[in-house]
Amino acid sequence: MNQYNWQNDAEHDIDDVYDGKIDDIQRVKTEILDRLRMAGPDRAISIQEMDRIVGCSIEDNDELLDYISNDRRIEYSPPNLRFIPEINARTSDDFLSELIGRPDGVKRTTVIGSNPNADGFLISLVNRGVVIGAQDDRSNEIIGLFPRLRRFRTRLSGTAKVWKNCSYIEMTKNVSKEVRQGDAIFINNEVYRVDSSPLKMPLSVTSLKSIGEAIDKHEGGKSWAHEVSNIIYLDRPYDGEGGEGIPIYRFGVTNDIRTLWLDNCKSSDKRRDDVKKQIKESNLQCDRVLVTERDQYKRMRTPNT
Known part of the structure; x- marks a missing residue:
């Protein structure tokens, strides 16, 4: 004889037990937040599970939907909810x-x-x-x-020559030994980030390819935040752009080592198009991302790398 299991139906069909009325909205809000806090930031709770916990359909109630969408302590990414400490x-x-x-x-x-x-x-x-x-x-x-954080400030012992119109520093060996990507250098009481690979500017197809190869080379082994060479580039122009070609203000890699980013801050549309053309010619697949209101280009992994 077949036996009707009402418990299964109740678990999987909330509409049968919910008539659309909520007696205490504030109680439901408090319970949602408490449950998410108990679960912690590493465990998401599905909206369906939360419906069963609080005994109502959250997404069908405008006030509750507005609450989970706008409370900064709750990350609502359908179909999941997560607590943000x-x-x-x-x-x-x-x-x-x-x-x-x-x-x-x-x-x-x-x-x-x-x-x-x-x-x-x-x-x-x-x-x-x-x-x-x-x-x-x-x-x-x-x-x-960004970038790989070792420490924000680095004290240098030695001498370094600043090339004003080229946005780079030529350092003595004892100085370069102490510098890593992600550090900061102070010049005339101004802070300059060491965000770039020590490759010759202006940016070219050759340098793009070499950066891509370097990323792949270091991915399985040494960290990209390695010791830089004697020549490093500043994260912004020092006393003018200078040089010829396409001025790229910064370039480097993000934490996952797979992303090459090129910061073409305040450049004209033509220069941006020139950069895109060089990226295309270097056989790197890229899409455009916006970071801190600057146009940047994200290197995507190719199928054969």
């Missing part, structure tokens, strides 16, 4: 330290701070070139930490 930091450096220590600190994520100034901390880190932020300055979304 607050970052307790008093300074931007504390904020950065917390990001580095979090498992989601190096990938696309949304961050919030318990301090009212936390939004300003994030903007400051984006402007300093430490964090890749979303296009919208008001957004709390970060794409990742």
